[in-house]
Amino acid sequence: MRVGRWTWLVPLALLSACTAGPSTRPGIVVNDGVQQQAPPVAQPSGPAPLPELGTPANAKIRWSPCAAEITATLPRTTLPTECARVSAVLDSPSLPGQGLARLQVLKIGSGPVPVAVFNDVDGVPGTVYAARLAAALPPALLTEVSLVGVDRRGTGGSDPARCVPEETRTGIVGLDPRELDVEAAVDQARTAGQQCSITLEVRLQALDTWRSAGDAETLRVGLGMTRLHAIGHGEGSRVLSVFAERYPDRVGRLVLDGLPDPNPDAKIVLEGVAEGADATFGAFAEDCAARGCELGNARAALTEILDRAETDPLSTPDDIGITPGVVLRVLLAGLSDRQSWPTLSRALADLRSGNTSGVAAAITPVLRETENRAATFDATLVTRCNDTKSRLATEQLTAAAKDWNTRFPVFGALTAQWLAVCSPWPIPSRELPQPSARTAPPIVVLGTATDPVTPLSGTDHAAQQLATASLVTWQGAGHGALGSSACATEAAAAFITEGAVPRDGTVCPP
Numbered sequence: 001m002r003v004g005r006w007t008w009l010v011p012l013a014l015l016s017a018c019t020a021g022p023s024t025r026p027g028i029v030v031n032d033g034v035q036q037q038a039p040p041v042a043q044p045s046g047p048a049p050l051p052e053l054g055t056p057a058n059a060k061i062r063w064s065p066c067a068a069e070i071t072a073t074l075p076r077t078t079l080p081t082e083c084a085r086v087s088a089v090l091d092s093p094s095l096p097g098q099g100l101a102r103l104q105v106l107k108i109g110s111g112p113v114p115v116a117v118f119n120d121v122d123g124v125p126g127t128v129y130a131a132r133l134a135a136a137l138p139p140a141l142l143t144e145v146s147l148v149g150v151d152r153r154g155t156g157g158s159d160p161a162r163c164v165p166e167e168t169r170t171g172i173v174g175l176d177p178r179e180l181d182v183e184a185a186v187d188q189a190r191t192a193g194q195q196c197s198i199t200l201e202v203r204l205q206a207l208d209t210w211r212s213a214g215d216a217e218t219l220r221v222g223l224g225m226t227r228l229h230a231i232g233h234g235e236g237s238r239v240l241s242v243f244a245e246r247y248p249d250r251v252g253r254l255v256l257d258g259l260p261d262p263n264p265d266a267k268i269v270l271e272g273v274a275e276g277a278d279a280t281f282g283a284f285a286e287d288c289a290a291r292g293c294e295l296g297n298a299r300a301a302l303t304e305i306l307d308r309a310e311t312d313p314l315s316t317p318d319d320i321g322i323t324p325g326v327v328l329r330v331l332l333a334g335l336s337d338r339q340s341w342p343t344l345s346r347a348l349a350d351l352r353s354g355n356t357s358g359v360a361a362a363i364t365p366v367l368r369e370t371e372n373r374a375a376t377f378d379a380t381l382v383t384r385c386n387d388t389k390s391r392l393a394t395e396q397l398t399a400a401a402k403d404w405n406t407r408f409p410v411f412g413a414l415t416a417q418w419l420a421v422c423s424p425w426p427i428p429s430r431e432l433p434q435p436s437a438r439t440a441p442p443i444v445v446l447g448t449a450t451d452p453v454t455p456l457s458g459t460d461h462a463a464q465q466l467a468t469a470s471l472v473t474w475q476g477a478g479h480g481a482l483g484s485s486a487c488a489t490e491a492a493a494a495f496i497t498e499g500a501v502p503r504d505g506t507v508c509p510p
Contacts, residue, residue, distance in 0.1 A: 047468045048441040050499050051227045051252055053113045053145075059224030061086060063107060069372045070106070070157060074131040079142055081108045081131070088218040091211050092202040093429040101206065103215060104157030108134045109146035115229045115253075115496060116219055117149045118212070118236035120453070122380040125149070125156025129233060136483030141493050145229070150219060152239070153207045154379030161207055161379040162369060163196035169377045170367055172421065176310060176324040177413035180405060182397040185420035189381075193425050196382055207379065208386035210430055213242040220250055227252030229496065233480050234258040234454050237445075241466065244437035251437070253499070255492045257446040257482040261458025262434040262465060266390035266422075267400055269458065270415050274404050276455030277411035280335045283450050283477040287341055294349035302331070302410070305352050314351070316360035320367060322351065328414050330362045335452045338478030384418070385425035387432060392419055411452075438467040442501045445469045446488050449510075450477035470504040481508070 063082035066074075070083055083106050090099030106127035107114065119129035130149025134142055154161030172188045175181070197204055216239060220228040229252035232240040237256035244251045261269045285298035295301040306324045314322045327348075334344030347358025369375040392400075397420045404412030437443065443466055447459035456473065463469040474481035474488045481488035487508030494500040 048248070048251075048439060050441045050501065052499075053229065053253070053497070054226055055112050056114065056224035057226075059222065061105070061222040066106065070104070070127065073125075073128050074106075075135055077108065077131065077135065079108050079134055080110050080146075081106065083107075083127075086215075086219060086222050088211075088215045090203065090206050091214060092206040094202050094205075099202065099206075101153050101203075101211070101215065102159045103153070103219075104151040105219070106130060106149045107146050108149070109142035111141075111143055111145035113145045113229065114148045114223045114225065115145045115231060116216060116223075117147050118152065118216070118230065118232045118239045119149075120234040120236055121152055121155060121383045122376060123234065123236075125151040125158075126236070127151050127156055133231070133233075133483055137489065138493055141497060144497050147231075148219070148223065150215070152212050152236075152379075152383075153215065154374070154382060155376070156373070159203075160369075160374035161196075161200065161203075161382050162374045163199040164192045164375075164378045164381065165195055166367070166369075166375075168192050168195070169375060170320070173329060173363070173367060173377065174321060174323040174325050175417065177328065177401075177417050178306070178310075178324060178405065180398065180401045180413060182401055182416070182420040183394060185417050186394065186397070186423055189421045190424040192381060193385075196378070197426065200382070204382065205386060205426070205429055207382045208428065208430075208432075209239055209242055209383070210432055212239045213246055216240065216243045217247050217250060225252070226250075229253045231255045231482065231492075232257065232259070233482070235260055237454075238262075241435040241437065241443075241462065242432060244440045244443065244466075245433045245435035248437055248440040251440040251443075253441075253496050254443045255446065255482065255495065256443060256462075256469075257480045257492075258448060258451060258454035259445050259459045259462040260454045261461050263458070263461065264388075264390070264434070266388060266392070266419055270418060271404065272455045272457050273453070274408040274412045274415035276450065276457075277332060277335070277415065277452040278408040280450050280452035280477055281331070281410045284335055284341055284344070288345055291342075293342065293345040295345050295352075298345070301348065301352060302327075305348060308352075314354065314356050316356050316364065318360075318364065318368065320360065320363060322356055322359055325414070326359065326363050327351070328411065329366070330359050332411060332414070332452060333362055336479035338476065338484055381421070385422040386428045388422060389427050389431065390419075391423050391425075391427065394423075397423060434465060435462075436465055436467050440466075440468055442468045442470060444492060444495045444502060445471045446481040446492065447471060447473045448478060448481050448484075449473060449475045451479055453479040470502050470506075472502050472506045472508060474508045474510070476508075476510045 066083035117130040127149040151158040237259040401416040474485040
């Protein structure tokens, strides 16, 4: 079973290089109680051995039954499921060591050893992803460990990032990337940045991967674990690689599924993403033809759908216009989950016939907020743009958009929009490291040969930089191998439970 995922934003894995010094952890706050900082641990001179699993001791988190609004978002399961709220230090640049960031967490499974789960910031919340992942993993694994999903800052049930006006949010998502109008994207993004700065105030620069890595340390203390065992998916893997760089002496058994490219050059990273996304659409089109899907010729059908969306766009029941930009984002989201390709082809075929229900289900959470959930667009925008200092001039943005639209005709221009969207964003106060984690224990990295979100070339680059990484490559298609490839899933499960480190360079069949 593949773990489902609807998302629209291409990941922006843009890390700026710096040298990481010894850990300097703030006070740990769990369920609104402050715990004193853990004493420093002497750093080893080389890679550490793989630690034992261990069991919790002096855990701080108080688990209780999940509220109805949380269970309503989860797949049905017979596994024990509990929820909690964890509070971490906000760590805003303007209020160092002050303020709180409250996080929603969920524990699923009966195993005594907790394994934290971090998802892409633009994917489903970590709590939902953990529940879906639990259904895709070997049942025996969930009797040895429990998955602890984390809704990252600004996402899911954690403190929301509600800051982009709805019309601005809709304007950015609705732009037709094929028009190559980067100035329109920059103008909309400038408005979004100004409003987020006003609304979020000191919280604005506290929503990023660096602070999320600090939240992982807070969670470790709350779980009562000497070492943090964890799974990262896509851009969520980057949180854990930064955690390994900041806290190498706290690293347990980490599985990083689809680790993004840490290259600080935005154009290089996103060029790889555009290439990977177009390659995945090619695989989808071949699969569509092989199974005789509703679209027939998927490439011709997409052209027809995009042309209609440009000249005579349909609308969802809550009045979201189905523009070419919306169609491409929904397509990219569906390509991420290999097992959902039949659902994706039906949604596109329905759209061609005038039925917007499938596309509406995918795009509505991105653009519309509810009382219990913020629109996913806002936290994604803030986190992505806070994670990079890369800012390009208009002529550079235009040149990239034209070039990529020619070379990668499906997603090239859409991918280039990210360069424009972050260009007017405030430059972050802290640089992210390019993790090497030289003194951490072995880390397992999973890569997928045809990945539309974190391409294998970038994952391979990231794994090469991690001193103790062991790379397992799945020769399949989709975003992430865990839960999709039996071979990769078995390797990850054996690593977590038995400490069996797979051979670096292992290749799993499609």
